[in-house]
Amino acid sequence: MHNTQRWINEGGGKGCGNKNRGDKKVRGNVIEEWLREKGRKLHFTLIDPDKQKPSDAARIAETCASYGTDAIMVGGSTISRKKSEQTTIAIKDCIDLPIITFPNSANAVNEFSDYIFFMCLMNSRDRRFLIGEQFRGAPLVEKFGVHPIGMGYIIVSTSRKRTTVERIAKLDVIGENEIEKALNYALVAQYFGMHCIYLEAGSGAEKPIPNEMIMTINDKVEIPIIVGGGIRDGKTALDKVEHGADVIVTGTIAEDNIKKVKEIITAIESYEYDSSY
Numbered sequence: 001m002h003n004t005q006r007w008i009n010e011g012g013g014k015g016c017g018n019k020n021r022g023d024k025k026v027r028g029n030v031i032e033e034w035l036r037e038k039g040r041k042l043h044f045t046l047i048d049p050d051k052q053k054p055s056d057a058a059r060i061a062e063t064c065a066s067y068g069t070d071a072i073m074v075g076g077s078t079i080s081r082k083k084s085e086q087t088t089i090a091i092k093d094c095i096d097l098p099i100i101t102f103p104n105s106a107n108a109v110n111e112f113s114d115y116i117f118f119m120c121l122m123n124s125r126d127r128r129f130l131i132g133e134q135f136r137g138a139p140l141v142e143k144f145g146v147h148p149i150g151m152g153y154i155i156v157s158t159s160r161k162r163t164t165v166e167r168i169a170k171l172d173v174i175g176e177n178e179i180e181k182a183l184n185y186a187l188v189a190q191y192f193g194m195h196c197i198y199l200e201a202g203s204g205a206e207k208p209i210p211n212e213m214i215m216t217i218n219d220k221v222e223i224p225i226i227v228g229g230g231i232r233d234g235k236t237a238l239d240k241v242e243h244g245a246d247v248i249v250t251g252t253i254a255e256d257n258i259k260k261v262k263e264i265i266t267a268i269e270s271y272e273y274d275s276s277y
Contacts, residue, residue, distance in 0.1 A: 034071075041271055106140060125172055179212060190223050198227075203251060
């Protein structure tokens with residue numbers, strides 16, 4: 001039987017943290033569960049459906065799965081539901097890992113993913129990214145039975161040239177040295193009840209999130225910290241987990257030099273982790 005059809009017939013997802021789509025109750029903090037189950041820091045691979053055909057996306061996901069990535073995020077800056085669905089189905093057909101929709105809008109919500117980062121772009125000045133797209137997307141999340149993971153999404157500007165998300169999102173800009181400002185947004189996310197914080201420098205960022213910023217936020221917040229953008233080698237990834245990142249996300253490097261993903265995952269797994277979750 002076709003893998004996707006079997007998955008639909010059984011009414012569930014695949015991989016760690018599978019959910020029962022018949023259960024309407026929102027579960028606890030999935031990221032914390034995965035950290036406890038794995039007993040180490042995590043790596044997520046981000047795949048942008050706009051950048052390649054679904055079949056090529058599936059090959060990237062399959063290779064990263066063989067390297068030990070813990071989940072696949074599907075999302076980008078301009079994707080449609082059709083592209084999101086096609087890419088998710090192609091990936092699901094070839095690997096046994098959780099697939100998380102990383103939406104840029106309600107249009108990205110689809111019934112084939114296991115999870116969705118139901119997120120608020122904390123430092124946007126645009127109502128659309130604070131509550132508008134969430135208002136549109138919530139009924140679809142409920143309809144499809146996709147498990148939502150509440151996320152406080154914080155964009156940090158580390159590049160001289162603005163990244164795609166910076167151009168679109170009408171940001172209250174957080175510079176790489178504005179640590180207190182980033183911390184305040186992170187605390188807001190925690191007090192709103194979000195399940196995780198995502199500190200992102202943006203796709204193709206020149207520099208990653210500064211260590212001091214990660215460390216300061218890690219000292220003050222109790223929910224998992226996801227860090228992405230500008231991480232291109234194992235040394236940088238290890239640096240980020242040593243300073244408090246719980247999950248490392250890489251995307252561009254999987255497209256440009258996929259063998260580097262193995263180096264990054266190996267570095268993350270080498271970190272001796274004493275889980276507080």
